[in-house]
Amino acid sequence: MASLNVLVLVCLGYVALLFLVAFAADRLAATGRSTWLRSPLIYTLSLSIYCTAWTFYGAVGYAARSGLEFVTIYVGPTLVMIGWWWGLRKLVRVGRSQRVTSIADLISSRYGKSNTLAICVTILAVISVTPYIALQLQSITLSFSIFAEADPNNSYNEIASVFWVAAGLAVFAILFGTRNLDANERHHGVVTAVAIEAVVKLIALLAVGIFVVWGVAGGVTDTMARIDASEIGQWNIDRGRWATITFLAAAAFVCLPRMFQVMVVENDDERHLRTAAWAFPLYLLLMSLFVIPIAVVGLDLMPEGANPDLFVLTVPLSQGQQGLAMLSFLGGFSSATSMVIVAAMALSTMVSNHIVMPIWLSSRGSGASVSGDVRSVVLLARRVSIAVIMALGYFYYRLSGGGAALAAIGLIAFAGIAQILPALVGGLFWRGATRTGALAGLTVGFVLWLYTLLLPGIGGEVMPAVVMENGLFGLSWLKPQALFGIDGLDPMVHSVMWSLSLNAAAFCVVSLFGFPSPIERLQAAQFVNVFEHSAGPRGWVGSVAQSEDLMIMSQRILGAREAQVFFHAEAQRQGGRGHLPEPTPMFLQRLERELAGSVGAATAHAMIGQIVGGSSVSVEDLLAVADESAQLLEYSSQLEAKSDELSRTAHQLREANEKLTQISLQKDNFLSQVSHELRTPMTSIRAFSEILRDTEGLQPDEQTRYATIIHDEALRLTRLLDDLLDLSVLENGQVNLNMGEGMLAEVLDRAVSTAMTGASREMRILRNETNERIPVHSDLDRLTQVFINLIANARKYCDATAPELSIRVHEVGGKVVVDMIDNGSGIPRDSRKLVFEKFARVSAERAGGAGLGLAICREIMQRLGGDIIYLNGHQGAAFRVSFPSGYQLAAQ
Amino acid sequence: MSRRVMLVEDEPNITEAIRFLLIRDGWEVETHADGTDAVEVISSAKPDLVILDVMLPGKSGMEILTELRARDDLQGLPVLMLTARGQSRDRDLAEKAGVSRFMTKPFSNSEVLTAVRDLHAQATQT
Structure with a gap:
């Protein structure tokens, strides 16, 4: 019997070997001499992490319990590999062109870089995969315990062993997965180690199988006879379960974070999928080949109650095959470790990128931009995440007690992770899928899975028996294993049916009714039409033709001469002749920097990317270009606004200048008018006073007449000066209104009697x-002045033989309206506007006025809050004076 | 030798004053108060001298002067212009239009008489 110590030593040695392999592979990859590392064979073998300890040990147990149903676990991925390789190719292409780091990153990237979605997927993945990791811990512990039972010298502590296994695997994963940060998230070392483990587990299982068939059962014929005799050989097919589990296995194969890691993230060349399409199903076939024989022989050989999950180990041990048992143990150990390492790596990437880093960055504010700083934080976050995930697995194992059958836990995990499928497939093939749709689908599916499968699966403590029996809140249609009254289904089928169908329905309906944001549309186009947007797997080949294109483009941006000088200098720097340099990365970098000075970094990068090909323009590039254009637009619109403002200012200045010129002209005219109006009476006064002084022998009547003229003209002068002063005061707004109350009739009486005093004409x-x-509340003196003016004008200018002036008063809307209409010939239509201007004189007749009266009236009425207008539509001259009655104001 | 003066002025008191002065000095005085038909009136009356106001209803003194100077028979007619708008611009305009003498209101009576006599003498000598 091999002692437990030997086993531990073998394990440590095996791990050390794997570590060396991984280390060497990384070194080789770094030096670039690693073509064989990138072979399709390694890729195919790395896919075998699909086969975990669950498959290695559990498949035999599954077969021993449920017969041939275990085959479904292999059929699912086989169907995907053979029937849906084109879908996988699209997934790989998208993953590579978008440089995604995990399935959470892919979903988030597809739906407009939504970190909410990424967090959802990450949480879903962690919750689904944690039991799965616990499962691996359990399998390793169980296999240890088998050897421990056989070793009487050792006191074996199961709990301690689980802890040390978990810790060991965590260290292992940290050492392998986070030794460095690769921009592409590729880990050649890990992949190579996983490939070697794949070989080890295949050889181990095949060896046990061959031993069982030829060493125990006595050949193929005897084995077939034993199988025929056994119950589990019957094709006892439960169609619902078969279809469901096959589908789940297929979905999990695509959606499991660790599968996504090796299949998409670690993929070096999408052509490897072609090889994997036949090689991986072959691997699965070989893995499943001896499952039934081992199960049948195990059931025959082993005592009643022996754990069929461990037949792979116990059968060789029972036959005294220590070496074979050790190999088998290593196979199981490989299955468990490879799964745990890759799963922990994939999960830690998701947790650190989508949960830890955003929190850290936001807590740091905007100060965290030093790359080295971030780098160490990312590494630390990954390492802590791995440790936390392993701890979660450990505690789950401790809590669940490790009693549940391995296969059941595996299927629960599959069903959980399959909830990502609608969002993933929809995102790849349906442009209309939206972020909210994906979020709705994921949430619905996750909740239903939790409620109908995970919680009932954990046991009575989490999900009370009352709820199981009577439904949530006593609602029978909410029974976890009989939703909506559909009873009698297998719990697994029931859960998958409801969770996935409602998930897909929510996803579709919400997407259809929602509206994708611009970045979602962009990303949708990039994902769905990935084969049009991205280049094939060919490498980039520089050519002089590209240099010409670069030259043409640069001339447009930099200017013809500058571009030529730059290209020529670069060509000389490269030591070549001619004007066109080779498009080496160094040259491209310098050109990009040169162009960035003119068009912005993102635009420059995108333009060079377009010409050199190689990589397509990513959405980030496009958005950055859009940002730059937006900035340019804003800048130019600012310029435009400035120039608008300037021209507006210029216009205002011009207007002000014109106004000033006009005012100055008006002032000149006014002064000229004033001068004329003053000089005219002064002329008469001077002329007649000289006549009176110088003329001898004037008749007394002549003397009287000339003295009267002088007197009248002096009065006219005084009147004129009074008017000018009045107008000036009114125009400057310096007038003090002497508000008072009175009846309109009295105001008009006074005006009429004043205006008609001394009138020569009736x-x-x-x-x-x-x-x-x-009743009127106003400046009554001013109001009277206006009426006097109008009545006097009518008296002076009305040309009727029997002049009449009718004064009509009415009140409308709080306004008093006084119309004064005479029966003369009125004012010519084209002069009506002018009558209110200063010195405006309409008739040819001199009437002794200077033409300021109506101007003064208008000023007064405006001061009183009213107006005076010429009233059209009358035969004679007609004026309308209106002003607020104001008695309400007075009443207050 | 005729001494006929045509006075075109719309302000009645000024017309009366100048008329009184000139008649006393032995001139025949005709008066007209409207600018509109002033050129025709002058042309048909054929005075020896015209006293012309600038601000007239209908047509300004400047226009009347320009029209008078445009006619062959009235080119040499002496025109004494009186204005109440004391602006130097008006003097320039009047001299360009061919005024014989330009005076600003209010004037002294003797100045007007002297001007009329001088202008008439100049016109008859040539």
Whole structure:
């Protein structure tokens, strides 16, 4: 019997070997001499992490319990590999062109870089995969315990052993997975180690199988006879379970974080998928070949109650085959470790990128931009994440007690991770899929999976028996294993049916009713049409033709001469002749920097990328270009606004200048008018006073007449000066209104009597005194002045033989309206606008006025809050004076 | 030798004053108060001298002067212009239009008489 110590030593040695292999592979990859590392064979073998300890040990147990149903676990991935390799190719292409680091990153990237989605997928993955990791711990511990039972010298502590296994695997994963940070998230060392483990587990299982068939059962014929005799050889097919589990296995094969890691992230060349399409199903076939024989022989050989999950180990041991048992143990150990390492790596990438880093960055504010700083933080986050994930697995194992059958835990995990499928497939093939749709689908599926499968699966402590029996809140249609009253289904089938169908339905419906944001549309186009947007797997080949294109482009941006000088200098620097340098990376970098000075870094990068080919323009590039253009646009619109403002200012200045010129002209005209109006009476006064002084023998009547003229003209002068002063005061707004109350009739009485005093001509005034009983609150003297002016004008200018002036008063809307209409020939239509201007004189007749009266009236009425206008539509001259009655104001 | 003066002025008191002065000095005085038909009136009356106001209703004194100077028979007619708008610009305009003498209101009576006599003498000598 091999002692436990020997076993531990073998394990440590095996791990050390794997570590050396991984180390060597990394070194080789770094030096670039690693073509064989990138072979399709390694890729195919790395895919075998699909076969975990669950498959290695559990498949035999599964077969021993449920017969041929275990085959479904192999059929699912086989169907995907053979029937859906084109879908995988799209997935790989998208993953490479978008440089995704995990399945959470892929989903988030597809749906507009939504970190919420990434967090959802990450949490879902952690919750699904944690039991799965616990499962691996359990399998290793169980296999240890088998050897421990056989070694009487050792006191074996199961709990301690699980802890040390978990810790060991964590260290292993940290050492392998986070030794350095590769931009592409590729780990050649890990992949190579995984490939070697794949070979070890295949050889181990095949060896046990061959031993069982030829060493125990006595050949193929005897084995077949034993199988025929056994119950589990019957094709006892439960169609619902078969279809469901096959589907789940297929979905898990695509969606499991560790599968995504090796299949998409670690993929070096999408052509490897072609090899894997036949080689991986072959691997699965070989892995499943001896499952039934081992199970049948195990059931025959081993005592009643022996754990069929461990037949792979116990059968050789029972036959005294220590070496074979040791090999088998190593096979199981390989299955468990490879799964745990890759799963922990994949999960830690998701956890650190989507949960830890965003929190750290936001807590650091904007200060965290030093790359070296971030780098160490990322590494630390990954390492801590791995440790936490392993700890979660350990505690799950401790809590669940490790009693549940391995296969059941595996299937629960499959069903959980399959909830990602609708969002993943929809994202790859349906442009209309939206972020909210994906979020809705994921949430619905996750909750249903939790409620119908995971929680009931854990046991009575988490999910009370009352809920199991009677449904949540006593609602029978919410029974976890009989939703909506559909009873009698296998719990697994029931859960998968409801969770996935409602998940897909929510995803589709919400997507259809939602509206994708611009970045989602961009990403959708990039994902769905990935084969049009990205170059094939060919490498980049520089050519002079590209240099020409670069030259043409640069001339447009830098200017013809500058571009030529730059290209020529670069060509000389490269030591070549001619004007076109080779498009070496160094040259491209310098050109990019040169162009960035003119068009911005992102645009420069995108333009060179377009010409040199190689990589397509990513959405980030496009968005950065858009940002730059937006900045340029903003800048130019600012310039435009400035120039608009300038021209507006210039316009205003021009207008102000014109106004000033006009005002100055008006002032000149006014002064000229004033001068004329002053000089005219002064001329008469001077002329007649000289006549009176110088003329001898003037007749007394002549003397009287000339003295009268002088007197009248002096009065005219005074009047004129009074008017000018009045107008000036009114125009400057310096007038003090002397508000008072009175009846309109009284105001009009006073005006009429003043205006008609000393009149040489008779004029009839027509009034309706009853209408004039309107109380007025205003400056009554000023109001009277306006009416006097109008009545006097009518008296002077009305040319009718029997002049009449009718004064009509009415009140409308709080306004008093006074119309004064004479029966003369009125004012010509084209002069009506002018009558209110200063010195405006309409008639040819001199009437002794300077033409300021109506101008003064208008100023007064405006001061009183009213107006005076010429009233069209009358035969004679008609003026309308209106002003607020104001008695309400006075009443207050 | 005729001494006929045509006075074109719209302000009645000024017209009366100048008329009184000139008649006393032995001139025949015709008066006209409107600018509109002033050229025709002058042309048909054929005075020896014209006293012309600038601000006239209908047509300004400047226009009347320009029209008078445009006619062959009235080119040499002496025109004494009186203005109440004391602006130097008006003097320039009047001299360009061919005014014989330009005076600003208010004037002294003797100045007007002297001007009329001088202008008439110049016109008859040539």
